[in-house]
Amino acid sequence: MATVMMSSRSAGSLLRQLGPRLFSTAVVSRTAAAAAEPAQALLYGSSMFAAPARAPAPWVKFLSVRMASTSTPAQEEVGRQEESVTTPGGEKKEVVSYWGVAPAKLVKEDGTEWKWSCFRPWDSYKPDVTIDLEKHHKPTTFLDKVAYWTVKSLRIPTDIFFQRRYGCRAMMLETVAAVPGMVGGMLLHLRSLRRFEQSGGWIRTLLDEAENERMHLMTFMEVSQPRWYERALVLAVQGIFFNAYFLGYLISPKFAHRVVGYLEEEAIHSYTEFLKEIDAGNIPNVPAPAIAIDYWRMPAGSTLRDVVVVVRADEAHHRDVNHYASDIHYQGMELKQSPAPLGYH
Incomplete structure:
Protein backbone atom coordinates (compact mmCIF):
# COMPACT_ATOMS: atom_id res chain seq x y z
CA MET A 1 0.00 0.00 0.00
CA ALA A 2 2.85 2.37 0.85
CA THR A 3 4.52 1.56 -2.46
CA VAL A 4 1.35 2.45 -4.36
CA MET A 5 1.03 5.75 -2.52
CA MET A 6 4.66 6.64 -3.21
CA SER A 7 4.30 5.84 -6.89
CA SER A 8 1.13 7.94 -7.15
CA ARG A 9 2.88 10.89 -5.51
CA SER A 10 5.82 10.55 -7.89
CA ALA A 11 3.46 10.46 -10.85
CA GLY A 12 1.63 13.53 -9.57
CA SER A 13 4.90 15.41 -9.11
CA LEU A 14 6.03 14.46 -12.62
CA LEU A 15 2.68 15.56 -14.04
CA ARG A 16 2.92 18.95 -12.36
CA GLN A 17 6.36 19.49 -13.84
CA LEU A 18 5.51 18.37 -17.36
CA GLY A 19 1.95 19.71 -17.46
CA PRO A 20 2.82 23.32 -18.40
CA ARG A 21 5.03 22.08 -21.23
CA LEU A 22 2.73 19.40 -22.63
CA PHE A 23 -0.57 21.20 -22.22
CA SER A 24 0.32 24.91 -22.37
CA THR A 25 -2.36 25.74 -24.91
CA ALA A 26 -6.03 24.85 -24.92
CA VAL A 27 -6.88 25.29 -28.59
CA VAL A 28 -4.82 24.38 -31.66
CA SER A 29 -4.86 27.08 -34.31
CA ARG A 30 -6.32 26.44 -37.74
CA THR A 31 -2.91 26.94 -39.36
CA ALA A 32 -1.31 24.25 -37.21
CA ALA A 33 -4.19 21.87 -37.91
CA ALA A 34 -3.88 22.45 -41.65
CA ALA A 35 -0.15 21.81 -41.51
CA ALA A 36 -0.75 18.52 -39.70
CA GLU A 37 -3.19 17.15 -42.34
CA PRO A 38 -0.49 16.01 -44.91
CA ALA A 39 1.32 14.07 -42.22
CA GLN A 40 -1.91 12.36 -41.20
CA ALA A 41 -2.60 11.49 -44.85
CA LEU A 42 0.78 9.83 -45.21
CA LEU A 43 0.24 7.91 -41.99
CA TYR A 44 -3.33 6.75 -42.60
CA GLY A 45 -3.48 6.83 -46.39
CA SER A 46 -6.46 8.45 -48.07
CA SER A 47 -8.94 10.68 -46.37
CA MET A 48 -11.43 7.84 -45.91
CA PHE A 49 -8.91 6.25 -43.55
CA ALA A 50 -8.26 9.44 -41.64
CA ALA A 51 -7.29 9.34 -38.01
CA PRO A 52 -10.27 8.72 -35.80
CA ALA A 53 -11.57 11.76 -33.95
CA ARG A 54 -11.22 11.05 -30.26
CA ALA A 55 -12.29 13.38 -27.50
CA PRO A 56 -9.48 14.26 -25.13
CA ALA A 57 -9.58 12.81 -21.68
CA PRO A 58 -11.22 14.93 -18.98
CA TRP A 59 -7.95 15.50 -17.16
CA VAL A 60 -6.35 16.69 -20.41
CA LYS A 61 -9.17 19.21 -20.89
CA PHE A 62 -8.70 20.45 -17.36
CA LEU A 63 -4.95 20.88 -17.70
CA SER A 64 -5.38 22.57 -21.08
CA VAL A 65 -7.82 25.15 -19.76
CA ARG A 66 -5.82 25.64 -16.58
CA MET A 67 -2.57 26.22 -18.38
CA ALA A 68 -4.21 28.48 -20.96
CA SER A 69 -5.46 30.77 -18.18
CA THR A 70 -2.02 31.35 -16.77
CA SER A 71 0.28 34.09 -17.90
CA THR A 72 3.11 33.62 -20.36
CA PRO A 73 6.72 33.49 -19.18
CA ALA A 74 7.18 37.07 -20.39
CA GLN A 75 4.17 38.24 -18.38
CA SER A 124 -3.24 66.22 -3.52
CA TYR A 125 -5.19 69.48 -3.34
CA LYS A 126 -5.15 73.09 -2.20
CA PRO A 127 -7.24 73.62 0.95
CA ASP A 128 -9.52 76.60 1.47
CA VAL A 129 -7.78 78.56 4.21
CA THR A 130 -10.50 81.25 4.14
CA ILE A 131 -13.01 78.97 5.89
CA ASP A 132 -14.67 80.41 8.99
CA LEU A 133 -12.68 79.29 12.03
CA GLU A 134 -14.94 80.90 14.64
CA LYS A 135 -18.08 78.93 13.81
CA HIS A 136 -19.47 77.12 16.84
CA HIS A 137 -22.50 74.86 17.22
CA LYS A 138 -24.29 75.94 20.37
CA PRO A 139 -25.54 72.84 22.22
CA THR A 140 -29.32 72.95 22.65
CA THR A 141 -30.58 69.38 23.06
CA PHE A 142 -29.61 67.00 25.82
CA LEU A 143 -27.43 64.87 23.54
CA ASP A 144 -25.65 67.97 22.24
CA LYS A 145 -24.83 69.05 25.80
CA VAL A 146 -23.56 65.56 26.68
CA ALA A 147 -21.35 65.55 23.58
CA TYR A 148 -20.05 69.05 24.30
CA TRP A 149 -19.11 68.41 27.92
CA THR A 150 -17.65 65.01 27.09
CA VAL A 151 -15.19 66.64 24.71
CA LYS A 152 -14.43 69.43 27.18
CA SER A 153 -13.66 66.89 29.93
CA LEU A 154 -11.33 64.96 27.62
CA ARG A 155 -9.32 68.10 27.00
CA ILE A 156 -8.28 68.41 30.67
CA PRO A 157 -5.96 65.36 30.83
CA THR A 158 -4.61 66.23 27.38
CA ASP A 159 -3.58 69.70 28.52
CA ILE A 160 -1.96 68.26 31.65
CA PHE A 161 0.02 65.60 29.77
CA PHE A 162 1.28 67.56 26.74
CA GLN A 163 1.47 71.07 28.24
CA ARG A 164 2.77 73.23 25.35
CA ARG A 165 4.43 70.49 23.30
CA TYR A 166 2.06 71.09 20.42
CA GLY A 167 3.96 68.92 17.96
CA CYS A 168 3.41 65.78 20.04
CA ARG A 169 -0.06 67.00 20.91
CA ALA A 170 -0.93 67.20 17.21
CA MET A 171 0.47 63.71 16.70
CA MET A 172 -1.79 62.31 19.43
CA LEU A 173 -4.77 64.30 18.19
CA GLU A 174 -4.47 62.96 14.63
CA THR A 175 -4.19 59.31 15.73
CA VAL A 176 -7.60 59.74 17.37
CA ALA A 177 -9.16 62.05 14.77
CA ALA A 178 -8.60 59.50 11.99
CA VAL A 179 -10.82 56.91 13.73
CA PRO A 180 -14.39 58.36 13.44
CA GLY A 181 -14.40 58.69 9.65
CA MET A 182 -13.26 55.11 9.19
CA VAL A 183 -15.78 53.75 11.71
CA GLY A 184 -18.67 55.76 10.27
CA GLY A 185 -17.78 54.92 6.69
CA MET A 186 -17.44 51.22 7.54
CA LEU A 187 -20.82 51.07 9.30
CA LEU A 188 -22.56 52.96 6.49
CA HIS A 189 -20.91 50.65 3.97
CA LEU A 190 -22.21 47.56 5.79
CA ARG A 191 -25.68 49.07 6.11
CA SER A 192 -25.73 49.82 2.39
CA LEU A 193 -24.90 46.17 1.71
CA ARG A 194 -27.57 44.88 4.10
CA ARG A 195 -30.34 47.15 2.87
CA PHE A 196 -29.42 47.18 -0.84
CA GLU A 197 -29.47 50.97 -0.88
CA GLN A 198 -27.22 53.88 -1.82
CA SER A 199 -25.49 56.14 0.66
CA GLY A 200 -25.75 59.56 -0.99
CA GLY A 201 -21.95 59.81 -1.16
CA TRP A 202 -21.50 59.71 2.62
CA ILE A 203 -19.34 56.58 2.62
CA ARG A 204 -16.73 58.23 0.42
CA THR A 205 -16.95 61.49 2.39
CA LEU A 206 -16.27 59.83 5.75
CA LEU A 207 -13.48 57.65 4.37
CA ASP A 208 -11.89 60.71 2.77
CA GLU A 209 -12.03 62.38 6.16
CA ALA A 210 -10.21 59.45 7.77
CA GLU A 211 -7.57 59.49 5.02
CA ASN A 212 -7.11 63.24 5.36
CA GLU A 213 -6.56 62.92 9.11
CA ARG A 214 -4.06 60.12 8.50
CA MET A 215 -2.08 62.39 6.19
CA HIS A 216 -2.00 64.96 9.00
CA LEU A 217 -0.35 62.30 11.14
CA MET A 218 2.16 61.39 8.41
CA THR A 219 3.11 65.07 8.24
CA PHE A 220 3.58 65.67 11.96
CA MET A 221 5.57 62.46 12.29
CA GLU A 222 8.23 64.28 10.24
CA VAL A 223 8.12 67.26 12.62
CA SER A 224 8.12 65.59 16.05
CA GLN A 225 9.43 62.16 16.94
CA PRO A 226 7.24 60.66 19.69
CA ARG A 227 8.84 59.05 22.71
CA TRP A 228 8.21 55.43 23.63
CA TYR A 229 5.65 56.23 26.33
CA GLU A 230 3.78 58.52 23.91
CA ARG A 231 3.58 55.65 21.40
CA ALA A 232 2.24 53.42 24.19
CA LEU A 233 -0.33 56.07 25.03
CA VAL A 234 -1.43 56.14 21.39
CA LEU A 235 -2.07 52.39 21.48
CA ALA A 236 -4.15 52.66 24.65
CA VAL A 237 -6.15 55.74 23.61
CA GLN A 238 -6.85 54.48 20.11
CA GLY A 239 -7.99 51.09 21.37
CA ILE A 240 -10.39 52.63 23.87
CA PHE A 241 -11.67 55.35 21.56
CA PHE A 242 -12.24 53.04 18.59
CA ASN A 243 -14.45 50.65 20.54
CA ALA A 244 -16.28 53.46 22.36
CA TYR A 245 -17.00 55.33 19.14
CA PHE A 246 -18.03 52.14 17.38
CA LEU A 247 -20.64 51.39 20.03
CA GLY A 248 -21.70 55.03 20.16
CA TYR A 249 -22.27 55.16 16.42
CA LEU A 250 -24.36 52.00 16.56
CA ILE A 251 -26.54 53.51 19.31
CA SER A 252 -26.81 57.10 18.04
CA PRO A 253 -25.09 58.36 14.86
CA LYS A 254 -26.36 61.85 15.70
CA PHE A 255 -24.48 61.83 19.00
CA ALA A 256 -21.36 60.33 17.41
CA HIS A 257 -21.15 62.99 14.69
CA ARG A 258 -21.79 65.75 17.23
CA VAL A 259 -18.89 64.51 19.35
CA VAL A 260 -16.61 64.65 16.32
CA GLY A 261 -17.86 68.14 15.49
CA TYR A 262 -16.86 69.36 18.96
CA LEU A 263 -13.56 67.47 18.76
CA GLU A 264 -12.77 69.36 15.57
CA GLU A 265 -13.61 72.65 17.28
CA GLU A 266 -11.06 71.78 19.94
CA ALA A 267 -8.58 70.85 17.23
CA ILE A 268 -9.00 74.28 15.65
CA HIS A 269 -8.30 75.86 19.04
CA SER A 270 -5.19 73.68 19.56
CA TYR A 271 -3.75 74.56 16.15
CA THR A 272 -4.44 78.24 16.78
CA GLU A 273 -2.39 77.99 19.98
CA PHE A 274 0.25 76.13 17.97
CA LEU A 275 0.48 79.11 15.60
CA LYS A 276 0.79 81.53 18.51
CA GLU A 277 3.76 79.58 19.86
CA ILE A 278 5.43 79.62 16.45
CA ASP A 279 4.85 83.37 16.03
CA ALA A 280 6.24 83.99 19.53
CA GLY A 281 9.42 82.08 18.66
CA ASN A 282 8.85 79.37 21.26
CA ILE A 283 8.63 76.72 18.51
CA PRO A 284 11.12 76.89 15.61
CA ASN A 285 9.48 77.63 12.29
CA VAL A 286 11.34 74.89 10.45
CA PRO A 287 10.89 74.16 6.73
CA ALA A 288 7.75 72.25 5.85
CA PRO A 289 8.16 68.49 5.33
CA ALA A 290 8.34 67.43 1.70
CA ILE A 291 5.27 65.22 2.10
CA ALA A 292 3.23 68.24 3.21
CA ILE A 293 4.38 70.33 0.25
CA ASP A 294 3.29 67.66 -2.21
CA TYR A 295 0.03 66.76 -0.45
CA TRP A 296 -1.30 70.30 -0.08
CA ARG A 297 0.39 71.61 -3.25
CA MET A 298 2.27 74.18 -1.22
CA PRO A 299 4.91 76.42 -2.83
CA ALA A 300 8.57 75.67 -2.37
CA GLY A 301 10.00 77.29 0.72
CA SER A 302 6.88 76.75 2.85
CA THR A 303 7.38 76.46 6.58
CA LEU A 304 5.86 74.66 9.54
CA ARG A 305 3.55 77.62 10.10
CA ASP A 306 2.09 77.20 6.62
CA VAL A 307 1.49 73.51 7.36
CA VAL A 308 -0.38 74.30 10.57
CA VAL A 309 -2.56 76.80 8.70
CA VAL A 310 -3.69 74.27 6.08
CA VAL A 311 -4.21 71.53 8.68
CA ARG A 312 -6.38 73.89 10.71
CA ALA A 313 -8.44 74.61 7.60
CA ASP A 314 -8.97 70.87 7.11
CA GLU A 315 -10.17 70.53 10.69
CA ALA A 316 -12.67 73.33 10.14
CA HIS A 317 -14.04 71.44 7.16
CA HIS A 318 -14.38 68.26 9.26
CA ARG A 319 -16.20 70.31 11.90
CA ASP A 320 -18.81 71.51 9.40
CA VAL A 321 -19.30 68.08 7.84
CA ASN A 322 -19.91 66.31 11.15
CA HIS A 323 -22.20 68.98 12.58
CA TYR A 324 -24.18 68.85 9.33
CA ALA A 325 -24.41 65.05 9.57
CA SER A 326 -25.65 65.32 13.15
CA ASP A 327 -28.27 67.93 12.17
CA ILE A 328 -29.62 65.59 9.47
CA HIS A 329 -30.12 62.81 12.00
CA TYR A 330 -31.71 65.28 14.41
CA GLN A 331 -34.29 66.21 11.79
CA GLY A 332 -35.25 62.54 11.43
CA MET A 333 -33.62 62.16 8.01
CA GLU A 334 -31.22 59.46 6.92
CA LEU A 335 -27.79 60.41 5.64
CA LYS A 336 -28.57 58.68 2.35
CA GLN A 337 -31.46 61.09 1.74
CA SER A 338 -29.22 64.16 1.79
CA PRO A 339 -26.14 64.52 -0.38
CA ALA A 340 -22.80 64.63 1.36
CA PRO A 341 -20.84 67.91 1.35
CA LEU A 342 -18.08 68.38 -1.16
CA GLY A 343 -14.81 66.62 -0.41
CA TYR A 344 -11.38 68.09 0.09
CA HIS A 345 -10.17 67.96 -3.50
Whole structure:
Protein backbone atom coordinates (compact mmCIF):
# COMPACT_ATOMS: atom_id res chain seq x y z
CA MET A 1 0.00 0.00 0.00
CA ALA A 2 2.85 2.37 0.85
CA THR A 3 4.52 1.56 -2.46
CA VAL A 4 1.35 2.45 -4.36
CA MET A 5 1.03 5.75 -2.52
CA MET A 6 4.66 6.64 -3.21
CA SER A 7 4.30 5.84 -6.89
CA SER A 8 1.13 7.94 -7.15
CA ARG A 9 2.88 10.89 -5.51
CA SER A 10 5.82 10.55 -7.89
CA ALA A 11 3.46 10.46 -10.85
CA GLY A 12 1.63 13.53 -9.57
CA SER A 13 4.90 15.41 -9.11
CA LEU A 14 6.03 14.46 -12.62
CA LEU A 15 2.68 15.56 -14.04
CA ARG A 16 2.92 18.95 -12.36
CA GLN A 17 6.36 19.49 -13.84
CA LEU A 18 5.51 18.37 -17.36
CA GLY A 19 1.95 19.71 -17.46
CA PRO A 20 2.82 23.32 -18.40
CA ARG A 21 5.03 22.08 -21.23
CA LEU A 22 2.73 19.40 -22.63
CA PHE A 23 -0.57 21.20 -22.22
CA SER A 24 0.32 24.91 -22.37
CA THR A 25 -2.36 25.74 -24.91
CA ALA A 26 -6.03 24.85 -24.92
CA VAL A 27 -6.88 25.29 -28.59
CA VAL A 28 -4.82 24.38 -31.66
CA SER A 29 -4.86 27.08 -34.31
CA ARG A 30 -6.32 26.44 -37.74
CA THR A 31 -2.91 26.94 -39.36
CA ALA A 32 -1.31 24.25 -37.21
CA ALA A 33 -4.19 21.87 -37.91
CA ALA A 34 -3.88 22.45 -41.65
CA ALA A 35 -0.15 21.81 -41.51
CA ALA A 36 -0.75 18.52 -39.70
CA GLU A 37 -3.19 17.15 -42.34
CA PRO A 38 -0.49 16.01 -44.91
CA ALA A 39 1.32 14.07 -42.22
CA GLN A 40 -1.91 12.36 -41.20
CA ALA A 41 -2.60 11.49 -44.85
CA LEU A 42 0.78 9.83 -45.21
CA LEU A 43 0.24 7.91 -41.99
CA TYR A 44 -3.33 6.75 -42.60
CA GLY A 45 -3.48 6.83 -46.39
CA SER A 46 -6.46 8.45 -48.07
CA SER A 47 -8.94 10.68 -46.37
CA MET A 48 -11.43 7.84 -45.91
CA PHE A 49 -8.91 6.25 -43.55
CA ALA A 50 -8.26 9.44 -41.64
CA ALA A 51 -7.29 9.34 -38.01
CA PRO A 52 -10.27 8.72 -35.80
CA ALA A 53 -11.57 11.76 -33.95
CA ARG A 54 -11.22 11.05 -30.26
CA ALA A 55 -12.29 13.38 -27.50
CA PRO A 56 -9.48 14.26 -25.13
CA ALA A 57 -9.58 12.81 -21.68
CA PRO A 58 -11.22 14.93 -18.98
CA TRP A 59 -7.95 15.50 -17.16
CA VAL A 60 -6.35 16.69 -20.41
CA LYS A 61 -9.17 19.21 -20.89
CA PHE A 62 -8.70 20.45 -17.36
CA LEU A 63 -4.95 20.88 -17.70
CA SER A 64 -5.38 22.57 -21.08
CA VAL A 65 -7.82 25.15 -19.76
CA ARG A 66 -5.82 25.64 -16.58
CA MET A 67 -2.57 26.22 -18.38
CA ALA A 68 -4.21 28.48 -20.96
CA SER A 69 -5.46 30.77 -18.18
CA THR A 70 -2.02 31.35 -16.77
CA SER A 71 0.28 34.09 -17.90
CA THR A 72 3.11 33.62 -20.36
CA PRO A 73 6.72 33.49 -19.18
CA ALA A 74 7.18 37.07 -20.39
CA GLN A 75 4.17 38.24 -18.38
CA GLU A 76 5.42 36.39 -15.32
CA GLU A 77 8.76 38.13 -15.70
CA VAL A 78 6.99 41.50 -15.78
CA GLY A 79 4.98 40.50 -12.72
CA ARG A 80 8.19 39.76 -10.85
CA GLN A 81 9.66 43.14 -11.63
CA GLU A 82 10.43 45.27 -8.61
CA GLU A 83 10.24 49.02 -8.37
CA SER A 84 13.00 50.98 -6.73
CA VAL A 85 11.62 53.70 -4.46
CA THR A 86 13.63 56.41 -2.76
CA THR A 87 12.54 56.97 0.84
CA PRO A 88 12.57 60.45 2.42
CA GLY A 89 15.84 59.47 4.12
CA GLY A 90 17.50 58.92 0.75
CA GLU A 91 17.60 55.13 0.95
CA LYS A 92 16.82 52.85 -1.98
CA LYS A 93 14.01 50.44 -1.17
CA GLU A 94 12.70 47.68 -3.41
CA VAL A 95 8.90 47.48 -3.58
CA VAL A 96 7.33 44.39 -5.12
CA SER A 97 4.60 45.18 -7.63
CA TYR A 98 0.99 44.56 -6.57
CA TRP A 99 -1.12 41.79 -8.13
CA GLY A 100 1.75 40.93 -10.46
CA VAL A 101 1.37 44.23 -12.36
CA ALA A 102 4.36 46.53 -12.46
CA PRO A 103 3.29 49.97 -11.10
CA ALA A 104 3.46 52.90 -13.45
CA LYS A 105 6.12 55.51 -12.94
CA LEU A 106 4.44 58.62 -11.57
CA VAL A 107 5.82 62.10 -11.98
CA LYS A 108 4.88 65.50 -10.64
CA GLU A 109 3.82 68.46 -12.74
CA ASP A 110 7.42 69.61 -13.07
CA GLY A 111 8.46 66.20 -14.40
CA THR A 112 10.30 65.00 -11.28
CA GLU A 113 9.69 61.53 -9.90
CA TRP A 114 6.80 61.01 -7.48
CA LYS A 115 8.28 59.38 -4.38
CA TRP A 116 5.25 58.93 -2.10
CA SER A 117 3.50 55.59 -1.86
CA CYS A 118 0.95 56.63 0.78
CA PHE A 119 -0.91 58.93 -1.66
CA ARG A 120 -0.92 59.71 -5.38
CA PRO A 121 -0.62 63.01 -7.28
CA TRP A 122 -4.37 63.12 -7.94
CA ASP A 123 -5.01 62.91 -4.18
CA SER A 124 -3.24 66.22 -3.52
CA TYR A 125 -5.19 69.48 -3.34
CA LYS A 126 -5.15 73.09 -2.20
CA PRO A 127 -7.24 73.62 0.95
CA ASP A 128 -9.52 76.60 1.47
CA VAL A 129 -7.78 78.56 4.21
CA THR A 130 -10.50 81.25 4.14
CA ILE A 131 -13.01 78.97 5.89
CA ASP A 132 -14.67 80.41 8.99
CA LEU A 133 -12.68 79.29 12.03
CA GLU A 134 -14.94 80.90 14.64
CA LYS A 135 -18.08 78.93 13.81
CA HIS A 136 -19.47 77.12 16.84
CA HIS A 137 -22.50 74.86 17.22
CA LYS A 138 -24.29 75.94 20.37
CA PRO A 139 -25.54 72.84 22.22
CA THR A 140 -29.32 72.95 22.65
CA THR A 141 -30.58 69.38 23.06
CA PHE A 142 -29.61 67.00 25.82
CA LEU A 143 -27.43 64.87 23.54
CA ASP A 144 -25.65 67.97 22.24
CA LYS A 145 -24.83 69.05 25.80
CA VAL A 146 -23.56 65.56 26.68
CA ALA A 147 -21.35 65.55 23.58
CA TYR A 148 -20.05 69.05 24.30
CA TRP A 149 -19.11 68.41 27.92
CA THR A 150 -17.65 65.01 27.09
CA VAL A 151 -15.19 66.64 24.71
CA LYS A 152 -14.43 69.43 27.18
CA SER A 153 -13.66 66.89 29.93
CA LEU A 154 -11.33 64.96 27.62
CA ARG A 155 -9.32 68.10 27.00
CA ILE A 156 -8.28 68.41 30.67
CA PRO A 157 -5.96 65.36 30.83
CA THR A 158 -4.61 66.23 27.38
CA ASP A 159 -3.58 69.70 28.52
CA ILE A 160 -1.96 68.26 31.65
CA PHE A 161 0.02 65.60 29.77
CA PHE A 162 1.28 67.56 26.74
CA GLN A 163 1.47 71.07 28.24
CA ARG A 164 2.77 73.23 25.35
CA ARG A 165 4.43 70.49 23.30
CA TYR A 166 2.06 71.09 20.42
CA GLY A 167 3.96 68.92 17.96
CA CYS A 168 3.41 65.78 20.04
CA ARG A 169 -0.06 67.00 20.91
CA ALA A 170 -0.93 67.20 17.21
CA MET A 171 0.47 63.71 16.70
CA MET A 172 -1.79 62.31 19.43
CA LEU A 173 -4.77 64.30 18.19
CA GLU A 174 -4.47 62.96 14.63
CA THR A 175 -4.19 59.31 15.73
CA VAL A 176 -7.60 59.74 17.37
CA ALA A 177 -9.16 62.05 14.77
CA ALA A 178 -8.60 59.50 11.99
CA VAL A 179 -10.82 56.91 13.73
CA PRO A 180 -14.39 58.36 13.44
CA GLY A 181 -14.40 58.69 9.65
CA MET A 182 -13.26 55.11 9.19
CA VAL A 183 -15.78 53.75 11.71
CA GLY A 184 -18.67 55.76 10.27
CA GLY A 185 -17.78 54.92 6.69
CA MET A 186 -17.44 51.22 7.54
CA LEU A 187 -20.82 51.07 9.30
CA LEU A 188 -22.56 52.96 6.49
CA HIS A 189 -20.91 50.65 3.97
CA LEU A 190 -22.21 47.56 5.79
CA ARG A 191 -25.68 49.07 6.11
CA SER A 192 -25.73 49.82 2.39
CA LEU A 193 -24.90 46.17 1.71
CA ARG A 194 -27.57 44.88 4.10
CA ARG A 195 -30.34 47.15 2.87
CA PHE A 196 -29.42 47.18 -0.84
CA GLU A 197 -29.47 50.97 -0.88
CA GLN A 198 -27.22 53.88 -1.82
CA SER A 199 -25.49 56.14 0.66
CA GLY A 200 -25.75 59.56 -0.99
CA GLY A 201 -21.95 59.81 -1.16
CA TRP A 202 -21.50 59.71 2.62
CA ILE A 203 -19.34 56.58 2.62
CA ARG A 204 -16.73 58.23 0.42
CA THR A 205 -16.95 61.49 2.39
CA LEU A 206 -16.27 59.83 5.75
CA LEU A 207 -13.48 57.65 4.37
CA ASP A 208 -11.89 60.71 2.77
CA GLU A 209 -12.03 62.38 6.16
CA ALA A 210 -10.21 59.45 7.77
CA GLU A 211 -7.57 59.49 5.02
CA ASN A 212 -7.11 63.24 5.36
CA GLU A 213 -6.56 62.92 9.11
CA ARG A 214 -4.06 60.12 8.50
CA MET A 215 -2.08 62.39 6.19
CA HIS A 216 -2.00 64.96 9.00
CA LEU A 217 -0.35 62.30 11.14
CA MET A 218 2.16 61.39 8.41
CA THR A 219 3.11 65.07 8.24
CA PHE A 220 3.58 65.67 11.96
CA MET A 221 5.57 62.46 12.29
CA GLU A 222 8.23 64.28 10.24
CA VAL A 223 8.12 67.26 12.62
CA SER A 224 8.12 65.59 16.05
CA GLN A 225 9.43 62.16 16.94
CA PRO A 226 7.24 60.66 19.69
CA ARG A 227 8.84 59.05 22.71
CA TRP A 228 8.21 55.43 23.63
CA TYR A 229 5.65 56.23 26.33
CA GLU A 230 3.78 58.52 23.91
CA ARG A 231 3.58 55.65 21.40
CA ALA A 232 2.24 53.42 24.19
CA LEU A 233 -0.33 56.07 25.03
CA VAL A 234 -1.43 56.14 21.39
CA LEU A 235 -2.07 52.39 21.48
CA ALA A 236 -4.15 52.66 24.65
CA VAL A 237 -6.15 55.74 23.61
CA GLN A 238 -6.85 54.48 20.11
CA GLY A 239 -7.99 51.09 21.37
CA ILE A 240 -10.39 52.63 23.87
CA PHE A 241 -11.67 55.35 21.56
CA PHE A 242 -12.24 53.04 18.59
CA ASN A 243 -14.45 50.65 20.54
CA ALA A 244 -16.28 53.46 22.36
CA TYR A 245 -17.00 55.33 19.14
CA PHE A 246 -18.03 52.14 17.38
CA LEU A 247 -20.64 51.39 20.03
CA GLY A 248 -21.70 55.03 20.16
CA TYR A 249 -22.27 55.16 16.42
CA LEU A 250 -24.36 52.00 16.56
CA ILE A 251 -26.54 53.51 19.31
CA SER A 252 -26.81 57.10 18.04
CA PRO A 253 -25.09 58.36 14.86
CA LYS A 254 -26.36 61.85 15.70
CA PHE A 255 -24.48 61.83 19.00
CA ALA A 256 -21.36 60.33 17.41
CA HIS A 257 -21.15 62.99 14.69
CA ARG A 258 -21.79 65.75 17.23
CA VAL A 259 -18.89 64.51 19.35
CA VAL A 260 -16.61 64.65 16.32
CA GLY A 261 -17.86 68.14 15.49
CA TYR A 262 -16.86 69.36 18.96
CA LEU A 263 -13.56 67.47 18.76
CA GLU A 264 -12.77 69.36 15.57
CA GLU A 265 -13.61 72.65 17.28
CA GLU A 266 -11.06 71.78 19.94
CA ALA A 267 -8.58 70.85 17.23
CA ILE A 268 -9.00 74.28 15.65
CA HIS A 269 -8.30 75.86 19.04
CA SER A 270 -5.19 73.68 19.56
CA TYR A 271 -3.75 74.56 16.15
CA THR A 272 -4.44 78.24 16.78
CA GLU A 273 -2.39 77.99 19.98
CA PHE A 274 0.25 76.13 17.97
CA LEU A 275 0.48 79.11 15.60
CA LYS A 276 0.79 81.53 18.51
CA GLU A 277 3.76 79.58 19.86
CA ILE A 278 5.43 79.62 16.45
CA ASP A 279 4.85 83.37 16.03
CA ALA A 280 6.24 83.99 19.53
CA GLY A 281 9.42 82.08 18.66
CA ASN A 282 8.85 79.37 21.26
CA ILE A 283 8.63 76.72 18.51
CA PRO A 284 11.12 76.89 15.61
CA ASN A 285 9.48 77.63 12.29
CA VAL A 286 11.34 74.89 10.45
CA PRO A 287 10.89 74.16 6.73
CA ALA A 288 7.75 72.25 5.85
CA PRO A 289 8.16 68.49 5.33
CA ALA A 290 8.34 67.43 1.70
CA ILE A 291 5.27 65.22 2.10
CA ALA A 292 3.23 68.24 3.21
CA ILE A 293 4.38 70.33 0.25
CA ASP A 294 3.29 67.66 -2.21
CA TYR A 295 0.03 66.76 -0.45
CA TRP A 296 -1.30 70.30 -0.08
CA ARG A 297 0.39 71.61 -3.25
CA MET A 298 2.27 74.18 -1.22
CA PRO A 299 4.91 76.42 -2.83
CA ALA A 300 8.57 75.67 -2.37
CA GLY A 301 10.00 77.29 0.72
CA SER A 302 6.88 76.75 2.85
CA THR A 303 7.38 76.46 6.58
CA LEU A 304 5.86 74.66 9.54
CA ARG A 305 3.55 77.62 10.10
CA ASP A 306 2.09 77.20 6.62
CA VAL A 307 1.49 73.51 7.36
CA VAL A 308 -0.38 74.30 10.57
CA VAL A 309 -2.56 76.80 8.70
CA VAL A 310 -3.69 74.27 6.08
CA VAL A 311 -4.21 71.53 8.68
CA ARG A 312 -6.38 73.89 10.71
CA ALA A 313 -8.44 74.61 7.60
CA ASP A 314 -8.97 70.87 7.11
CA GLU A 315 -10.17 70.53 10.69
CA ALA A 316 -12.67 73.33 10.14
CA HIS A 317 -14.04 71.44 7.16
CA HIS A 318 -14.38 68.26 9.26
CA ARG A 319 -16.20 70.31 11.90
CA ASP A 320 -18.81 71.51 9.40
CA VAL A 321 -19.30 68.08 7.84
CA ASN A 322 -19.91 66.31 11.15
CA HIS A 323 -22.20 68.98 12.58
CA TYR A 324 -24.18 68.85 9.33
CA ALA A 325 -24.41 65.05 9.57
CA SER A 326 -25.65 65.32 13.15
CA ASP A 327 -28.27 67.93 12.17
CA ILE A 328 -29.62 65.59 9.47
CA HIS A 329 -30.12 62.81 12.00
CA TYR A 330 -31.71 65.28 14.41
CA GLN A 331 -34.29 66.21 11.79
CA GLY A 332 -35.25 62.54 11.43
CA MET A 333 -33.62 62.16 8.01
CA GLU A 334 -31.22 59.46 6.92
CA LEU A 335 -27.79 60.41 5.64
CA LYS A 336 -28.57 58.68 2.35
CA GLN A 337 -31.46 61.09 1.74
CA SER A 338 -29.22 64.16 1.79
CA PRO A 339 -26.14 64.52 -0.38
CA ALA A 340 -22.80 64.63 1.36
CA PRO A 341 -20.84 67.91 1.35
CA LEU A 342 -18.08 68.38 -1.16
CA GLY A 343 -14.81 66.62 -0.41
CA TYR A 344 -11.38 68.09 0.09
CA HIS A 345 -10.17 67.96 -3.50
